Amino acid sequence: MSGLTTEGASHYENLDRMSVGELLNNINKEDQTVPLAVSKAIPQLTALVGAVVERMERGGRLFYIGAGTSGRLGIVDASECPPTYGVSFDLVIGIIAGGDGAIRRAVENAEDDPDQAWKDLEAYHINENDTVVGIAASGRTPYVIGGLDEARRRGVLTGCIVCNSGSPVAKSAEFPVEIVVGPEFVTGSTRMKAGTAQKLALNMLSTSVMIRLGKVKGNKMVDMQLTNYKLVQRAVTMVMDELKVDADTAKNLLDTNGSSVRKAIEAGRKLNG
Structure with missing residues (x-):
């Protein structure tokens, strides 16, 4: 996996010899670089938000597809839209490689099937008004690439959130969002900076979409569900x-x-x- 910044060697050596204070401070130093990386992708996010809003105003839905941490982040973002904005549970949908069981237990080989994502999407009768956003830190996940490729062939709008530049996932999406966070504190552990970057981008995407759809008045969640x-x-x-x-x-x-x-x-x- 040469050439992937997310797989690059950590800037820190001998983590196992660090004190707890050193570990926490160094992780925090790395985390502070993430918002800057996200800010560089705002023009790409702007284009994606505009395209998603246009489709949703025509009755479309927003789908997230991903594997592992990326898939879980999509599910979290989708699941929080109904209580926050009062929308139906089938307006924003998160799908993870390996099915719902993979939310709690890793199904590592599920991400290697390039045909499964489209099968998962078809269960929702996906159509040309919908949008599929692939989430993949590496930008090389076959599950995500296959889903985006087939969605695009079928006239479905496609976007992505990745953490490497020039990736296959980004090439498969009409509206790629590339947030390059660099090597992780623990080499290759993309649940860290890459996961944080994806969470921030998803927050920005869904929040901006919902505001543009009229789900916020002033700065207030006027359509939230009063569930507690x-x-x-x-x-x-x-x-x-x-x-x-x-x-x-x-x-x-x-x-x-x-x-x-x-x-x-x-x-x-x-x-x-």
């Missing part, structure tokens, strides 16, 4: 701040408007004329 006490209290505070009302009035507005912050605020404004 913390979120209920957050919703009450949001309504109080927006309408300048007391807690009891805010709670009543939420109760009478289906626990929807958006609807509660709209109803409160109508009452206030």
Whole structure:
């Protein structure tokens, strides 16, 4: 795997002889380089966000495909969209090589099948309004390459998030995002800096898409699902701040408007004329 910066030798030697303090400080030093690497990819992310929004406005969905850490990160990002933005669970979908069992237990050889990703996508009746984003630190994962290639052949929009430049995955995607973080603290352990970079990029991608789709009002998650006490209290505070009302009035507005912050605020404004 020569030529992959993610597989390059660590800048640090003799990790096993370092004190705990030295380990933590050196890992932290490496981690601090990740946001800068992500910032260099913002133009690529901008293009991808715009393309995804255009498809989703036509009724399309966003799929993430990946293996190992990359696949798990896609699933995490997808699973957080419904409670945060009140969207359906089938709008943003994360798929991992090896199936859901691979979320908890590594299925290392699953990533080597170039045909499986498209089979996994077909289970969702994927169509030309949808987008597939492949996530692969190395940029060489056969599962991701095969999925992107077939999706592109079928007219499905394709993007990717990788951590090496000029990779096969990036060449398979119409909208590649390349975040080059360099060698890992533990040589080849891409769950570290590369995983952090991918998480940051996914946060930026899904958050920007949801904002552009109107799921945020001002700076507030007005469509979030009130599934626990913390979120209920957050919703009450949001309504109080927006309408300048007391807690009891805010709670009543939420109760009478289906626990929807958006609807509660709209109803409160109508009452206030």
